[in-house]
Amino acid sequence: MSDFFPDIHRELTFTQRWNSYLALVMAGVVLFLGISMRSSSLNAAQVFENQEAGIRAQVPLNWLIDSKSDEYVIRAEDPNALPFKTLLQVSTLTVGPDAAPRNVLDILDIQRASQLSAYRVISRTEETLRDGTPAIRMHYAYTQDERNPFLESLPVVVEGVDVVILRRSQALVITYREEQNSFDDNLYRFENLLQTLEIF
């Protein structure tokens, strides 16, 4: 290496030395700013509120929001995600007074097995939400085919998570679906939704 580069152990002037120090300090500051910009951009959220359903939650900014369906209270999709539009959804189901969260998951299981291709349940776990509400979480996967046969694309493997909460005679189902390679990367969006979800 000494053939390539000369001896660098030369006495630096005050200005040269401080320029080197300040460059290092600046690197730390600018990279912190850059990562902060990235985080604030990725985590920017808007508040969604539905008085009729008694739900308030934060969903990612600039996502497509649909609340005009009987199937769900709100559905938010990332319009820029490829090959699968990342989905967050809150829906309600009417249940009897003796129903348990796992009964709701059983119903969803049966429905999805006939609707979704290669549907498989991966795991079910019980958990307690931040406010102490008991809930059950189901992790599943299925494949989604391109509807246009001329595009000749491979099926996309989608992973999903449902969290079911019981509220009086209603079950609240909070859903997250994402293409398997990006599932873990975007799971925090689902956790943000869960943490900001208010039921009133």
Place this chain on the structure above:
Amino acid sequence: MSFEPILLTPEEEPEEIFPYRRVWRTSSLEVLVVFLVVFMIWLLTDLFGMLPADLTDIRAKTGIALLPLAAWLVFSYRGERRALKPRFGLIGVLILGGLVANGIAVPLEERVFTPERWLPYQGFFGRVLGYMFTIGFTAEFLKYAVLRYTVWPQRLERRVDGMAFAITVSLGFAVVYNLRFALYTDATLLATALRVASIMFSQIAAGLIMGYFLVELRIGHPPIFWIPAGLFLASFISGLYYGFRGIAIVSGLNVGADASSPVRGLALALGLIVMMYITMAFIIESADTRMITRTGRREEL
């Protein structure tokens, strides 16, 4: 009436032999060669249809990705070897530039900054600042670090030395990005060629600023925030280029079937590097002239 004596056979003044490689000339040739090849590929693909638009041959893509390096070896490196006073350490700087790009810049970009997830959805100023504070600054800081901790200050005796080394480290950086694009994406030959020119021109353009600030720190008497100012300016130029590139490629009425005009991106990259070459050559010439007037020489002893 008086007569000035006139010599009938005046003694010829010996022409001063320039002992160094002429950096601007050789670098401009490299830029010209890369631009012409990319422009030819665009003509043959988009205009004349002689090359298939969906050509994705990996050898052709790798070849075009290595074209800037080949041009540098032919013009700059060979020119350096032929010069009376060659600059040593260029190959080492080139390799180090590639290594830091592949070992630090690319992993940071792919795993930490992930610009494709958030930058394209920002407004113009958001894109400029976002790119500047992440990818732009990282690239310029790494180039600065390579030069600062290897050839600086001993090998940077003249201002144009800073340009020679800055172009070299930027080229090492660009070659890694070009190869990654050629090898790890499904892009066509035309898209790869346009990207290669864009990366090469923009990296060199921003790198020149860093080279100038570094050499001035060696030769001149700048303030203690000189290098931070240089890093800021170089990364800002990178950010501006990224912001305008988005506008140049997707705006306008005469767009293609995919609603974009990548050749405008090529024109923008060419405009940037031409502007930077002219600006830096002017600044360096002015500074050298002032130095010669003051001290009688253009290099630091």
